[in-house]
Amino acid sequence: MDQSPPRNTSVTVADVAHKAGVSKATAARVLGGYGTVSDRVREAVTAAARALDYRPNELARSMTTGRSGTIGVVVGDIENPFFSLAVRGITDVARQAGFTVILINSGEDVAAEKAAIRTLLAKRVDGLIVSPAKESDVEHLREAFRSGLPLALLDRGSDELDVDTVIADDRHAAEAVTCRLLSLGHRNIAYLTACDTPDHRFRTAKDINTGSVRRRIEGFLGACRDAGLTGMEQWIHVGAVTPEHTQRIAKGMLQSALRPTALIASDSVIGLEVFKVCRELGLSVPHDLSLVSFHDADWTSVTTPPVTVVRQPVYGLGETVAKLLVERLNGERQDARKVVLKTEIVERASTGEPIQGER
Amino acid sequence: MDQSPPRNTSVTVADVAHKAGVSKATAARVLGGYGTVSDRVREAVTAAARALDYRPNELARSMTTGRSGTIGVVVGDIENPFFSLAVRGITDVARQAGFTVILINSGEDVAAEKAAIRTLLAKRVDGLIVSPAKESDVEHLREAFRSGLPLALLDRGSDELDVDTVIADDRHAAEAVTCRLLSLGHRNIAYLTACDTPDHRFRTAKDINTGSVRRRIEGFLGACRDAGLTGMEQWIHVGAVTPEHTQRIAKGMLQSALRPTALIASDSVIGLEVFKVCRELGLSVPHDLSLVSFHDADWTSVTTPPVTVVRQPVYGLGETVAKLLVERLNGERQDARKVVLKTEIVERASTGEPIQGER
DNA sequence: TTGAAAGCGCTACCAT
DNA sequence: ATGGTAGCGCTTTCAA
Numbered sequence: 001m002d003q004s005p006p007r008n009t010s011v012t013v014a015d016v017a018h019k020a021g022v023s024k025a026t027a028a029r030v031l032g033g034y035g036t037v038s039d040r041v042r043e044a045v046t047a048a049a050r051a052l053d054y055r056p057n058e059l060a061r062s063m064t065t066g067r068s069g070t071i072g073v074v075v076g077d078i079e080n081p082f083f084s085l086a087v088r089g090i091t092d093v094a095r096q097a098g099f100t101v102i103l104i105n106s107g108e109d110v111a112a113e114k115a116a117i118r119t120l121l122a123k124r125v126d127g128l129i130v131s132p133a134k135e136s137d138v139e140h141l142r143e144a145f146r147s148g149l150p151l152a153l154l155d156r157g158s159d160e161l162d163v164d165t166v167i168a169d170d171r172h173a174a175e176a177v178t179c180r181l182l183s184l185g186h187r188n189i190a191y192l193t194a195c196d197t198p199d200h201r202f203r204t205a206k207d208i209n210t211g212s213v214r215r216r217i218e219g220f221l222g223a224c225r226d227a228g229l230t231g232m233e234q235w236i237h238v239g240a241v242t243p244e245h246t247q248r249i250a251k252g253m254l255q256s257a258l259r260p261t262a263l264i265a266s267d268s269v270i271g272l273e274v275f276k277v278c279r280e281l282g283l284s285v286p287h288d289l290s291l292v293s294f295h296d297a298d299w300t301s302v303t304t305p306p307v308t309v310v311r312q313p314v315y316g317l318g319e320t321v322a323k324l325l326v327e328r329l330n331g332e333r334q335d336a337r338k339v340v341l342k343t344e345i346v347e348r349a350s351t352g353e354p355i356q357g358e359r
Numbered sequence: 360m361d362q363s364p365p366r367n368t369s370v371t372v373a374d375v376a377h378k379a380g381v382s383k384a385t386a387a388r389v390l391g392g393y394g395t396v397s398d399r400v401r402e403a404v405t406a407a408a409r410a411l412d413y414r415p416n417e418l419a420r421s422m423t424t425g426r427s428g429t430i431g432v433v434v435g436d437i438e439n440p441f442f443s444l445a446v447r448g449i450t451d452v453a454r455q456a457g458f459t460v461i462l463i464n465s466g467e468d469v470a471a472e473k474a475a476i477r478t479l480l481a482k483r484v485d486g487l488i489v490s491p492a493k494e495s496d497v498e499h500l501r502e503a504f505r506s507g508l509p510l511a512l513l514d515r516g517s518d519e520l521d522v523d524t525v526i527a528d529d530r531h532a533a534e535a536v537t538c539r540l541l542s543l544g545h546r547n548i549a550y551l552t553a554c555d556t557p558d559h560r561f562r563t564a565k566d567i568n569t570g571s572v573r574r575r576i577e578g579f580l581g582a583c584r585d586a587g588l589t590g591m592e593q594w595i596h597v598g599a600v601t602p603e604h605t606q607r608i609a610k611g612m613l614q615s616a617l618r619p620t621a622l623i624a625s626d627s628v629i630g631l632e633v634f635k636v637c638r639e640l641g642l643s644v645p646h647d648l649s650l651v652s653f654h655d656a657d658w659t660s661v662t663t664p665p666v667t668v669v670r671q672p673v674y675g676l677g678e679t680v681a682k683l684l685v686e687r688l689n690g691e692r693q694d695a696r697k698v699v700l701k702t703e704i705v706e707r708a709s710t711g712e713p714i715q716g717e718r
Numbered sequence: 719t720t721g722a723a724a725g726c727g728c729t730a731c732c733a734t
Numbered sequence: 735a736t737g738g739t740a741g742c743g744c745t746t747t748c749a750a
Binding site: 022025029060065 | 741
Binding site for chain 1: 726727728729730
């Protein structure tokens with residue numbers, strides 16, 4: 001009747017054991033690679049498994065061991081080159097350590113992030129890597145961590161959360177970049193970020209909920225203050241959440257009477273849109289506007305002029321956070337570690353002195 | 360002794376049932392949302408679950424139902440903007456349909472791809488989306504499919520494999536692009552791809568194992584043949600597997616005596632490197648070289664000159680393949696569907712007539 | 719409408 | 735070294 005090859009509709013250890021003429025326990029030992037078995041039996045079982053085309057059921061294994069061999073990763077948006085590169089770092093380390101990765105996008109929305117973590121908990125992931133949408137709203141993370149789930153934070157830390165964290169030295173980078181612009185003679189320096197506030201206006205760094213961005217803004221404001229400049233808060237623009245928003249905000253800024261002579265883009269997606277706007281408005285970079293962008297995205301080196309950037313070790317960020325988590329999963333460490341990776345300013349031709357006489 | 364809040368170290372249906380004063384089966388019915396229960400009991404159980412902070416164990420659920428609520432996705436490299444955008448499309452559709460995604464990079468290596476699929480099978484994913492590294496080597500896919508696992512192919516089909524497939528009209532796009540270059544007067548048109556052959560040389564399209572690329576090359580050669588050009592195989596270069604390789608190959612080509620007047624890059628990563636090489640060698644685009652790239656990557660519109668590209672609906676590719684798979688998982692369809700999405704040539708300033716008198 | 723009990727496929731503990 | 739057996743937490747008959 002059934003002339004198809006050995007139907008693999010769930011060949012179990014019991015089946016293999018039966019064919020090999022040994023007990024279920026023994027078959028399980030060789031199939032699962034634990035315990036001790038004689039060479040003779042091992043071969044018999046292996047042969048039977050091959051003949052039957054046995055495939056282990058990791059789900060069942062996880063049920064009894066309590067380990068799923070899975071790491072949950074929650075990032076803002078995998079489409080963003082920053083995250084896709086970081087995720088590449090994470091998956092590389094995870095795979096090498098024998099873990100698979102379940103990936104969920106939060107869209108930088110806390111509600112979605114919470115749902116994602118609930119899902120991941122239900123799937124019984126062994127550990128969690130999260131790039132929190134809002135550092136002020138991390139109760140769900142704290143709870144997951146307290147309930148015993150190893151947790152590591154990517155790119156955005158939280159002072160309140162004492163867990164493994166890997167970030168870049170954003171504050172320092174922003175300070176350095178700002179100082180450079182100041183020393184070139186700029187005084188009207190704008191900062192543009194995707195992070196938003198309830199009324200879409202910036203007042204104080206405390207309103208910024210994304211850790212990395214808040215630190216950058218603090219660095220920016222700090223450098224300005226050190227240079228004797230006050231009220232620089234007015235140059236910080238928030239809410240560049242989509243290319244369209246970014247374009248609108250950038251145009252508004254660059255066409256106003258009191259326009260910036262330099263602009264710092266908080267990520268490469270924003271930097272790209274600002275660059276496009278400059279073209280569209282016929283503004284010369286760096287003559288009319290000096291442009292600096294965070295993240296050394298591929299396009300920044302091929303524009304005319306090429307764009308000065310803050311180079312972050314993005315792949316390394318992912319790699320490192322995954323390593324920390326794996327260490328913890330392997331029980332090699334208990335204490336929380338906060339790692340800060342160095343950035344580097346790559347000065348290219350998009351930055352220069354402001355036009356003479358202007359401001 | 361233990362003064363911490365309700366320890367959530369695995370609160371089970373049994374615990375909830377006990378607290379609610381009902382049987383395990385009844386508690387399971389309301390917790391699992393199946394069967395019928397009275398409102399009174401439902402409330403009691405819900406309250407008990409909340410009090411105990413019950414979290415369902417999807418693993419256990421999957422054990423009995425046989426469905427894991429998970430889709431396995433195998434792509435070449437999530438770092439590549441093409442794949443990260445496609446994956447975004449996949450995850451969006453999957454999430455909306457109630458599935459999570461396990462992501463594995465194959466690095467375009469068949470052995471890694473096989474291992475990935477083995478892992479995914481062991482994890483009992485409900486379905487699989489794969490962008491096969493080599494269409495000539497799909498025995499593992501055929502096997503997975505035959506064993507009853509719903510499978511859908513992304514960007515790279517296989518005539519031998521009668522499964523759901525979503526690709527772009529690569530052949531047509533390549534034909535159109537080639538015709539355009541021919542009509543501009545180009546005769547020395549190079550094609551550069553990451554796909555490699557054993558001896559790193561191109562002979563015939565049959566040697567190209569990546570479906571999408573093979574189709575493009577067939578389109579390229581077909582268009583040349585129609586124009587009366589023969590021996591164009593010599594202009595096809597393979598093995599641009601890393602930026603370094605790409606740079607080396609591109610330099611070799613552009614510095615040789617018989618150099619191309621136009622070049623088609625098989626993906627945006629290659630296109631970017633070629634663009635850089637042109638700069639480095641001081642070649643003017645399009646004066647010295649007309650450049651066309653597949654994939655409308657973000658950077659292509661901001662270079663000087665902006666680059667002519669084949670715009671593929673990459674997000675849509677991912678979206679569509681995920682929809683097909685979900686349809687099948689929901690048992691809404693049995694037959695295999697092959698979807699071909701339209702591309703569009705975006706002609707920008709990187710293409711023009713070749714220099715007078717040359718060849 | 720509710721409850722009792724039988725598994726899902728595997729690991730792990732205790733004997734032998 | 736090998737076998738028997740008791741679960742893991744859930745769903746799913748089958749009865750009541």
